[in-house]
Amino acid sequence: MDKTSLANYPAHTYKDNHLSIQLNCRGDREYTKMSFPVKYGLFSRMETDEMVFEFNQNHQIRHAKSKSAEWIHPSEWMKRTMGNDWVYYSTGGYAGVVESIGEYYLPNLMYQTNSLLGGKPFETTEVAKISGDWHKLLSKIDEKRPGMPAKIAQWLERVKQVRPDHLVQRAETFFGISGARTTVLPPDARHSDYDIIPVTIQDGCLYKCRFCKVKNKKTFMERSRQDIKDQIIQLKALYGKDLVNYNAIFLGEHDGLNAPMELILYAARTAHEQFGFDKAYMKKPMLYFFGSVDALLNSDDILFNSLNELPFHTCINIGLESADDETLSLLGKPVSAQKVRKAFGRMQTINQNFERLEMTCNFVMDRELPASHNLAMMELVRGKMDRASSKGSVYLSPLQFGNPSREVLFDFYHLKTQSRLPMFLYIIQRL
Numbered sequence: 001m002d003k004t005s006l007a008n009y010p011a012h013t014y015k016d017n018h019l020s021i022q023l024n025c026r027g028d029r030e031y032t033k034m035s036f037p038v039k040y041g042l043f044s045r046m047e048t049d050e051m052v053f054e055f056n057q058n059h060q061i062r063h064a065k066s067k068s069a070e071w072i073h074p075s076e077w078m079k080r081t082m083g084n085d086w087v088y089y090s091t092g093g094y095a096g097v098v099e100s101i102g103e104y105y106l107p108n109l110m111y112q113t114n115s116l117l118g119g120k121p122f123e124t125t126e127v128a129k130i131s132g133d134w135h136k137l138l139s140k141i142d143e144k145r146p147g148m149p150a151k152i153a154q155w156l157e158r159v160k161q162v163r164p165d166h167l168v169q170r171a172e173t174f175f176g177i178s179g180a181r182t183t184v185l186p187p188d189a190r191h192s193d194y195d196i197i198p199v200t201i202q203d204g205c206l207y208k209c210r211f212c213k214v215k216n217k218k219t220f221m222e223r224s225r226q227d228i229k230d231q232i233i234q235l236k237a238l239y240g241k242d243l244v245n246y247n248a249i250f251l252g253e254h255d256g257l258n259a260p261m262e263l264i265l266y267a268a269r270t271a272h273e274q275f276g277f278d279k280a281y282m283k284k285p286m287l288y289f290f291g292s293v294d295a296l297l298n299s300d301d302i303l304f305n306s307l308n309e310l311p312f313h314t315c316i317n318i319g320l321e322s323a324d325d326e327t328l329s330l331l332g333k334p335v336s337a338q339k340v341r342k343a344f345g346r347m348q349t350i351n352q353n354f355e356r357l358e359m360t361c362n363f364v365m366d367r368e369l370p371a372s373h374n375l376a377m378m379e380l381v382r383g384k385m386d387r388a389s390s391k392g393s394v395y396l397s398p399l400q401f402g403n404p405s406r407e408v409l410f411d412f413y414h415l416k417t418q419s420r421l422p423m424f425l426y427i428i429q430r431l
Protein backbone atom coordinates (compact mmCIF):
# COMPACT_ATOMS: atom_id res chain seq x y z
CA MET A 1 0.00 0.00 0.00
CA ASP A 2 1.48 3.33 -1.04
CA LYS A 3 1.09 6.77 0.52
CA THR A 4 -1.78 7.70 -1.83
CA SER A 5 -3.83 4.70 -0.69
CA LEU A 6 -3.00 5.39 2.94
CA ALA A 7 -4.69 8.75 2.43
CA ASN A 8 -7.97 6.75 2.34
CA TYR A 9 -7.45 6.02 6.05
CA PRO A 10 -7.30 9.51 7.58
CA ALA A 11 -6.59 9.78 11.28
CA HIS A 12 -9.29 11.42 13.46
CA THR A 13 -9.07 11.86 17.19
CA TYR A 14 -11.30 12.85 20.07
CA LYS A 15 -10.54 13.17 23.76
CA ASP A 16 -12.42 14.27 26.85
CA ASN A 17 -11.97 13.46 30.53
CA HIS A 18 -13.47 9.96 30.25
CA LEU A 19 -13.09 8.91 26.63
CA SER A 20 -10.46 8.94 23.95
CA ILE A 21 -10.92 7.71 20.37
CA GLN A 22 -8.38 7.45 17.57
CA LEU A 23 -9.51 6.39 14.12
CA ASN A 24 -7.19 4.67 11.65
CA CYS A 25 -4.22 4.13 13.93
CA ARG A 26 -1.25 2.79 11.95
CA GLY A 27 0.21 -0.28 13.57
CA ASP A 28 3.26 -2.24 12.49
CA ARG A 29 3.23 -3.52 8.91
CA GLU A 30 5.18 -6.71 9.54
CA TYR A 31 4.74 -9.37 12.22
CA THR A 32 7.66 -9.26 14.60
CA LYS A 33 8.65 -11.11 17.75
CA MET A 34 8.80 -8.58 20.57
CA SER A 35 8.71 -8.84 24.34
CA PHE A 36 6.12 -6.03 24.50
CA PRO A 37 2.68 -5.85 22.87
CA VAL A 38 2.91 -4.82 19.21
CA LYS A 39 -0.16 -3.61 17.32
CA TYR A 40 -0.50 -4.56 13.67
CA GLY A 41 -2.48 -3.16 10.79
CA LEU A 42 -4.90 -0.28 10.42
CA PHE A 43 -7.34 -0.12 13.30
CA SER A 44 -9.30 2.24 15.53
CA ARG A 45 -8.89 2.55 19.26
CA MET A 46 -11.19 3.59 22.07
CA GLU A 47 -10.16 4.10 25.67
CA THR A 48 -12.57 4.66 28.55
CA ASP A 49 -11.89 4.88 32.29
CA GLU A 50 -12.37 1.11 32.46
CA MET A 51 -11.32 -0.46 29.15
CA VAL A 52 -9.31 -0.23 25.97
CA PHE A 53 -11.06 -1.55 22.85
CA GLU A 54 -9.70 -1.82 19.32
CA PHE A 55 -11.75 -2.28 16.18
CA ASN A 56 -10.96 -3.46 12.67
CA GLN A 57 -11.88 -1.71 9.42
CA ASN A 58 -15.32 -3.39 9.51
CA HIS A 59 -16.15 -1.78 12.90
CA GLN A 60 -15.83 -5.16 14.64
CA ILE A 61 -14.07 -5.48 17.96
CA ARG A 62 -10.70 -7.19 17.58
CA HIS A 63 -8.70 -6.45 20.75
CA ALA A 64 -9.64 -5.53 24.28
CA LYS A 65 -8.16 -5.14 27.71
CA SER A 66 -9.29 -3.88 31.07
CA LYS A 67 -7.62 -1.04 32.97
CA SER A 68 -8.82 -2.44 36.27
CA ALA A 69 -6.28 -3.27 38.98
CA GLU A 70 -7.74 -6.81 38.83
CA TRP A 71 -6.54 -7.31 35.25
CA ILE A 72 -3.87 -10.02 35.36
CA HIS A 73 -1.04 -7.99 33.79
CA PRO A 74 -1.05 -4.53 32.15
CA SER A 75 0.70 -5.75 28.99
CA GLU A 76 -1.67 -8.69 28.43
CA TRP A 77 -4.69 -8.39 26.17
CA MET A 78 -7.48 -10.25 24.42
CA LYS A 79 -8.01 -10.80 20.73
CA ARG A 80 -11.19 -11.87 18.93
CA THR A 81 -10.65 -14.21 15.99
CA MET A 82 -12.58 -14.55 12.71
CA GLY A 83 -14.19 -17.64 14.20
CA ASN A 84 -15.43 -15.37 17.05
CA ASP A 85 -13.27 -16.95 19.76
CA TRP A 86 -11.54 -14.78 22.32
CA VAL A 87 -7.87 -15.53 22.88
CA TYR A 88 -6.09 -14.21 25.98
CA TYR A 89 -2.46 -13.34 25.30
CA SER A 90 -0.39 -13.73 28.43
CA THR A 91 3.24 -13.19 29.24
CA GLY A 92 3.12 -16.68 30.72
CA GLY A 93 4.25 -15.30 34.07
CA TYR A 94 7.82 -16.47 33.60
CA ALA A 95 10.65 -16.22 31.09
CA GLY A 96 10.16 -19.63 29.45
CA VAL A 97 7.40 -18.66 26.99
CA VAL A 98 9.63 -17.62 24.09
CA GLU A 99 11.82 -20.71 24.49
CA SER A 100 8.75 -22.94 24.55
CA ILE A 101 6.65 -21.56 21.72
CA GLY A 102 8.95 -19.18 19.82
CA GLU A 103 6.71 -16.21 20.66
CA TYR A 104 6.81 -13.77 23.57
CA TYR A 105 3.09 -14.02 24.24
CA LEU A 106 1.26 -17.19 25.04
CA PRO A 107 -2.20 -17.66 23.49
CA ASN A 108 -4.65 -18.95 26.13
CA LEU A 109 -7.71 -20.42 24.46
CA MET A 110 -11.37 -20.62 25.51
CA TYR A 111 -11.56 -24.30 24.57
CA GLN A 112 -9.56 -27.37 25.54
CA THR A 113 -6.25 -27.82 23.79
CA ASN A 114 -2.88 -29.49 24.31
CA SER A 115 -1.04 -26.51 25.82
CA LEU A 116 1.37 -27.28 28.65
CA LEU A 117 1.58 -23.64 29.68
CA GLY A 118 -0.68 -20.90 30.94
CA GLY A 119 -3.30 -20.42 33.61
CA LYS A 120 -7.06 -20.05 33.44
CA PRO A 121 -7.55 -16.41 32.48
CA PHE A 122 -11.12 -17.05 31.24
CA GLU A 123 -12.10 -17.88 34.79
CA THR A 124 -11.17 -14.40 36.05
CA THR A 125 -13.94 -11.80 36.45
CA GLU A 126 -12.24 -9.13 34.33
CA VAL A 127 -11.64 -11.45 31.36
CA ALA A 128 -15.19 -12.84 31.59
CA LYS A 129 -16.49 -9.26 31.72
CA ILE A 130 -14.81 -8.40 28.41
CA SER A 131 -15.69 -11.59 26.55
CA GLY A 132 -19.27 -11.54 27.86
CA ASP A 133 -20.12 -7.86 28.32
CA TRP A 134 -17.97 -5.86 25.91
CA HIS A 135 -21.00 -4.70 23.96
CA LYS A 136 -22.90 -3.59 27.07
CA LEU A 137 -19.84 -1.55 28.07
CA LEU A 138 -19.66 -0.10 24.58
CA SER A 139 -23.39 0.71 24.47
CA LYS A 140 -23.06 2.94 27.52
CA ILE A 141 -20.84 5.36 25.61
CA ASP A 142 -22.88 8.24 24.26
CA GLU A 143 -21.87 9.64 20.87
CA LYS A 144 -23.73 12.90 21.55
CA ARG A 145 -20.90 14.59 23.39
CA PRO A 146 -20.15 18.27 23.08
CA GLY A 147 -17.26 18.82 20.73
CA MET A 148 -17.19 15.29 19.31
CA PRO A 149 -16.35 15.55 15.57
CA ALA A 150 -19.05 14.17 13.25
CA LYS A 151 -16.66 11.53 11.82
CA ILE A 152 -16.00 10.14 15.28
CA ALA A 153 -19.69 10.21 16.27
CA GLN A 154 -20.58 8.30 13.06
CA TRP A 155 -17.86 5.75 13.74
CA LEU A 156 -19.07 5.28 17.33
CA GLU A 157 -22.60 4.72 16.12
CA ARG A 158 -21.35 2.11 13.63
CA VAL A 159 -19.25 0.14 16.15
CA LYS A 160 -22.20 0.05 18.56
CA GLN A 161 -24.39 -1.41 15.81
CA VAL A 162 -22.13 -4.47 15.54
CA ARG A 163 -23.70 -6.59 18.26
CA PRO A 164 -22.40 -9.95 19.57
CA ASP A 165 -25.19 -11.83 17.74
CA HIS A 166 -24.01 -10.26 14.47
CA LEU A 167 -20.52 -11.59 15.14
CA VAL A 168 -21.86 -15.09 15.87
CA GLN A 169 -23.81 -15.00 12.62
CA ARG A 170 -20.79 -13.72 10.74
CA ALA A 171 -18.62 -16.54 12.09
CA GLU A 172 -21.26 -19.03 10.88
CA THR A 173 -21.14 -17.44 7.43
CA PHE A 174 -17.35 -17.67 7.57
CA PHE A 175 -17.41 -21.41 8.39
CA GLY A 176 -20.07 -21.96 5.73
CA ILE A 177 -17.86 -20.63 2.93
CA SER A 178 -15.65 -23.73 2.97
CA GLY A 179 -18.35 -25.92 4.52
CA ALA A 180 -16.58 -26.46 7.86
CA ARG A 181 -14.71 -24.68 10.61
CA THR A 182 -10.90 -24.83 10.49
CA THR A 183 -10.29 -27.10 13.50
CA VAL A 184 -6.51 -26.90 13.43
CA LEU A 185 -4.02 -24.36 12.13
CA PRO A 186 -0.40 -25.16 11.30
CA PRO A 187 1.98 -24.21 14.12
CA ASP A 188 3.83 -21.97 11.65
CA ALA A 189 0.77 -19.68 11.50
CA ARG A 190 2.22 -18.12 14.66
CA HIS A 191 4.46 -16.10 12.30
CA SER A 192 1.30 -14.24 11.21
CA ASP A 193 -0.24 -14.15 14.70
CA TYR A 194 -2.79 -16.67 13.31
CA ASP A 195 -4.29 -13.86 11.17
CA ILE A 196 -4.69 -16.05 8.14
CA ILE A 197 -7.44 -16.46 5.56
CA PRO A 198 -8.40 -20.14 5.16
CA VAL A 199 -9.01 -21.46 1.66
CA THR A 200 -9.93 -25.13 1.53
CA ILE A 201 -8.34 -26.93 -1.41
CA GLN A 202 -9.03 -30.44 -0.12
CA ASP A 203 -11.04 -32.20 2.57
CA GLY A 204 -9.99 -34.88 5.02
CA CYS A 205 -6.66 -36.67 5.22
CA LEU A 206 -5.00 -39.92 4.14
CA TYR A 207 -4.42 -41.76 7.40
CA LYS A 208 -7.21 -41.22 10.00
CA CYS A 209 -4.68 -41.90 12.77
CA ARG A 210 -6.23 -43.31 15.93
CA PHE A 211 -4.62 -40.77 18.30
CA CYS A 212 -5.66 -37.67 16.36
CA LYS A 213 -8.23 -35.37 17.98
CA VAL A 214 -8.66 -33.00 15.06
CA LYS A 215 -9.45 -35.43 12.26
CA ASN A 216 -12.84 -35.69 10.62
CA LYS A 217 -14.61 -38.53 8.85
CA LYS A 218 -13.97 -37.22 5.34
CA THR A 219 -11.76 -39.26 3.05
CA PHE A 220 -9.14 -37.29 1.19
CA MET A 221 -10.77 -35.37 -1.64
CA GLU A 222 -9.52 -32.38 -3.56
CA ARG A 223 -11.79 -29.44 -4.35
CA SER A 224 -12.39 -28.15 -7.87
CA ARG A 225 -10.89 -24.91 -9.15
CA GLN A 226 -14.36 -23.44 -9.36
CA ASP A 227 -15.03 -24.29 -5.70
CA ILE A 228 -11.74 -22.66 -4.67
CA LYS A 229 -12.46 -19.56 -6.71
CA ASP A 230 -15.98 -19.31 -5.23
CA GLN A 231 -14.54 -19.53 -1.71
CA ILE A 232 -12.00 -16.82 -2.46
CA ILE A 233 -14.66 -14.49 -3.85
CA GLN A 234 -16.93 -15.04 -0.84
CA LEU A 235 -14.03 -14.60 1.60
CA LYS A 236 -13.06 -11.38 -0.15
CA ALA A 237 -16.58 -10.04 0.37
CA LEU A 238 -16.71 -11.20 4.00
CA TYR A 239 -13.34 -9.75 5.04
CA GLY A 240 -14.35 -6.61 3.14
CA LYS A 241 -12.54 -3.43 4.13
CA ASP A 242 -10.42 -5.29 6.66
CA LEU A 243 -8.64 -7.24 3.91
CA VAL A 244 -5.89 -4.58 4.01
CA ASN A 245 -4.92 -6.06 7.36
CA TYR A 246 -4.25 -9.55 5.94
CA ASN A 247 -1.36 -10.97 3.98
CA ALA A 248 -1.45 -14.68 4.82
CA ILE A 249 -3.43 -17.69 3.63
CA PHE A 250 -3.83 -21.21 4.87
CA LEU A 251 -4.57 -23.83 2.22
CA GLY A 252 -6.66 -26.35 4.15
CA GLU A 253 -7.65 -28.79 5.19
CA HIS A 254 -5.33 -31.41 6.73
CA ASP A 255 -3.11 -32.37 3.80
CA GLY A 256 -2.88 -29.53 1.29
CA LEU A 257 0.41 -30.94 0.01
CA ASN A 258 -1.39 -34.05 -1.23
CA ALA A 259 -3.54 -31.95 -3.57
CA PRO A 260 -2.40 -31.76 -7.20
CA MET A 261 0.42 -29.29 -7.75
CA GLU A 262 -1.61 -27.21 -10.22
CA LEU A 263 -4.40 -26.83 -7.67
CA ILE A 264 -2.05 -25.65 -4.89
CA LEU A 265 -0.46 -23.09 -7.19
CA TYR A 266 -3.82 -22.01 -8.61
CA ALA A 267 -5.23 -21.42 -5.13
CA ALA A 268 -2.17 -19.50 -3.94
CA ARG A 269 -2.01 -17.27 -7.04
CA THR A 270 -5.76 -16.62 -7.18
CA ALA A 271 -5.90 -15.76 -3.47
CA HIS A 272 -2.93 -13.40 -3.77
CA GLU A 273 -4.51 -11.62 -6.70
CA GLN A 274 -8.10 -11.49 -5.42
CA PHE A 275 -7.17 -10.51 -1.86
CA GLY A 276 -4.92 -7.77 -3.26
CA PHE A 277 -1.95 -8.78 -1.12
CA ASP A 278 0.34 -6.60 -3.23
CA LYS A 279 -1.69 -3.60 -2.03
CA ALA A 280 -2.26 -4.72 1.57
CA TYR A 281 -1.12 -2.66 4.52
CA MET A 282 0.57 -5.76 5.95
CA LYS A 283 3.76 -6.69 4.13
CA LYS A 284 5.55 -9.98 3.40
CA PRO A 285 2.77 -12.38 2.29
CA MET A 286 2.80 -15.82 3.89
CA LEU A 287 1.39 -19.13 2.69
CA TYR A 288 0.78 -22.04 5.07
CA PHE A 289 -0.39 -25.61 4.66
CA PHE A 290 -0.06 -29.09 6.09
CA GLY A 291 1.38 -32.14 4.40
CA SER A 292 1.58 -35.85 5.08
CA VAL A 293 4.58 -38.17 4.80
CA ASP A 294 3.25 -39.76 1.61
CA ALA A 295 2.35 -36.42 0.06
CA LEU A 296 5.88 -35.18 0.67
CA LEU A 297 7.53 -38.33 -0.68
CA ASN A 298 5.33 -38.26 -3.79
CA SER A 299 5.72 -34.56 -4.51
CA ASP A 300 7.81 -33.27 -7.37
CA ASP A 301 10.60 -30.72 -6.97
CA ILE A 302 8.80 -28.67 -9.64
CA LEU A 303 6.20 -27.85 -6.98
CA PHE A 304 8.82 -26.52 -4.57
CA ASN A 305 10.50 -24.58 -7.36
CA SER A 306 7.16 -23.03 -8.29
CA LEU A 307 6.26 -22.24 -4.66
CA ASN A 308 9.65 -20.61 -4.27
CA GLU A 309 8.79 -18.30 -7.18
CA LEU A 310 5.45 -17.19 -5.72
CA PRO A 311 5.12 -13.80 -4.02
CA PHE A 312 4.81 -15.64 -0.69
CA HIS A 313 7.10 -17.02 1.93
CA THR A 314 5.76 -20.57 2.30
CA CYS A 315 5.73 -22.81 5.38
CA ILE A 316 4.67 -26.45 4.95
CA ASN A 317 4.13 -28.41 8.13
CA ILE A 318 4.53 -32.19 7.91
CA GLY A 319 2.90 -34.46 10.49
CA LEU A 320 5.64 -37.01 11.18
CA GLU A 321 4.48 -37.85 14.74
CA SER A 322 7.20 -40.46 15.34
CA ALA A 323 10.19 -42.12 13.69
CA ASP A 324 9.67 -45.27 15.74
CA ASP A 325 7.58 -48.21 14.46
CA GLU A 326 6.32 -49.23 17.89
CA THR A 327 5.08 -45.70 18.60
CA LEU A 328 3.52 -45.30 15.16
CA SER A 329 1.62 -48.49 15.73
CA LEU A 330 0.47 -47.31 19.19
CA LEU A 331 -0.68 -44.04 17.62
CA GLY A 332 -2.54 -45.89 14.91
CA LYS A 333 -0.65 -44.01 12.20
CA PRO A 334 -0.34 -46.20 9.11
CA VAL A 335 3.14 -45.17 7.95
CA SER A 336 6.48 -46.84 8.62
CA ALA A 337 9.38 -45.32 10.54
CA GLN A 338 11.49 -45.81 7.44
CA LYS A 339 9.15 -43.57 5.42
CA VAL A 340 9.17 -40.97 8.22
CA ARG A 341 12.98 -40.89 8.18
CA LYS A 342 12.97 -40.53 4.40
CA ALA A 343 10.43 -37.69 4.61
CA PHE A 344 12.56 -35.95 7.27
CA GLY A 345 15.60 -36.19 4.97
CA ARG A 346 13.64 -34.68 2.08
CA MET A 347 12.50 -31.81 4.28
CA GLN A 348 16.11 -30.93 5.08
CA THR A 349 17.07 -30.96 1.39
CA ILE A 350 14.14 -28.68 0.52
CA ASN A 351 15.06 -26.33 3.37
CA GLN A 352 18.60 -26.06 2.06
CA ASN A 353 17.63 -25.57 -1.58
CA PHE A 354 14.66 -23.20 -1.50
CA GLU A 355 15.15 -19.87 0.16
CA ARG A 356 11.49 -18.84 0.38
CA LEU A 357 10.26 -22.23 1.55
CA GLU A 358 10.38 -23.71 5.03
CA MET A 359 9.43 -27.28 5.81
CA THR A 360 8.60 -27.83 9.47
CA CYS A 361 7.40 -30.99 11.19
CA ASN A 362 5.49 -32.29 14.18
CA PHE A 363 6.28 -35.10 16.58
CA VAL A 364 3.99 -36.15 19.40
CA MET A 365 5.13 -36.12 23.01
CA ASP A 366 3.79 -38.04 25.98
CA ARG A 367 5.30 -39.69 29.03
CA GLU A 368 3.47 -42.95 28.26
CA LEU A 369 5.20 -43.46 24.91
CA PRO A 370 8.04 -45.99 24.59
CA ALA A 371 11.56 -44.64 25.19
CA SER A 372 12.36 -45.60 21.59
CA HIS A 373 10.13 -42.70 20.42
CA ASN A 374 12.37 -39.94 21.78
CA LEU A 375 15.49 -41.86 20.83
CA ALA A 376 14.38 -42.19 17.20
CA MET A 377 13.32 -38.54 17.04
CA MET A 378 16.61 -37.31 18.54
CA GLU A 379 18.51 -39.45 16.05
CA LEU A 380 16.91 -37.29 13.33
CA VAL A 381 17.02 -33.84 14.91
CA ARG A 382 20.48 -34.28 16.37
CA GLY A 383 22.23 -37.43 15.11
CA LYS A 384 21.48 -36.87 11.42
CA MET A 385 22.20 -33.14 11.50
CA ASP A 386 25.87 -32.36 11.08
CA ARG A 387 25.33 -28.79 12.24
CA ALA A 388 22.67 -26.62 13.86
CA SER A 389 20.21 -24.86 11.57
CA SER A 390 17.74 -22.06 12.28
CA LYS A 391 15.43 -23.25 9.49
CA GLY A 392 13.01 -26.17 9.75
CA SER A 393 11.37 -25.95 13.16
CA VAL A 394 10.38 -29.14 14.92
CA TYR A 395 7.13 -28.88 16.88
CA LEU A 396 6.33 -31.22 19.73
CA SER A 397 2.66 -31.80 20.21
CA PRO A 398 1.52 -33.10 23.63
CA LEU A 399 -0.93 -35.95 23.14
CA GLN A 400 -3.09 -35.01 26.10
CA PHE A 401 -5.62 -32.21 25.93
CA GLY A 402 -6.58 -30.10 28.96
CA ASN A 403 -3.67 -31.38 30.99
CA PRO A 404 -0.89 -28.79 31.48
CA SER A 405 2.04 -30.60 33.05
CA ARG A 406 5.31 -29.36 34.55
CA GLU A 407 6.88 -32.79 34.05
CA VAL A 408 6.11 -32.91 30.33
CA LEU A 409 7.36 -29.33 30.02
CA PHE A 410 10.59 -30.39 31.69
CA ASP A 411 10.90 -33.28 29.20
CA PHE A 412 10.41 -30.79 26.38
CA TYR A 413 13.23 -28.52 27.59
CA HIS A 414 15.50 -31.50 27.91
CA LEU A 415 14.85 -32.51 24.28
CA LYS A 416 15.07 -28.93 23.05
CA THR A 417 18.56 -28.40 24.45
CA GLN A 418 19.79 -31.40 22.45
CA SER A 419 18.08 -30.60 19.15
CA ARG A 420 20.09 -29.06 16.30
CA LEU A 421 16.90 -27.67 14.80
CA PRO A 422 14.68 -25.05 16.48
CA MET A 423 12.25 -26.96 18.70
CA PHE A 424 8.96 -25.59 20.03
CA LEU A 425 5.71 -26.74 21.55
CA TYR A 426 2.71 -26.95 19.24
CA ILE A 427 -0.42 -25.43 20.73
CA ILE A 428 -3.33 -26.71 18.68
CA GLN A 429 -5.47 -23.75 17.74
CA ARG A 430 -8.63 -23.45 15.63
CA LEU A 431 -9.98 -20.57 13.63
Ligand code: SF4
Nearest residue numbers: 205208209212215254
Ligand atom coordinates in the same frame (compact mmCIF):
# COMPACT_ATOMS: atom_id res chain seq x y z
S1 SF4 B 1 -2.68 -36.68 12.34
FE1 SF4 B 1 -3.06 -35.81 10.31
S2 SF4 B 1 -3.21 -37.59 8.97
FE2 SF4 B 1 -3.47 -38.36 11.05
S3 SF4 B 1 -5.70 -38.33 11.36
FE3 SF4 B 1 -4.91 -36.39 12.14
S4 SF4 B 1 -5.17 -35.00 10.41
FE4 SF4 B 1 -5.29 -37.08 9.59
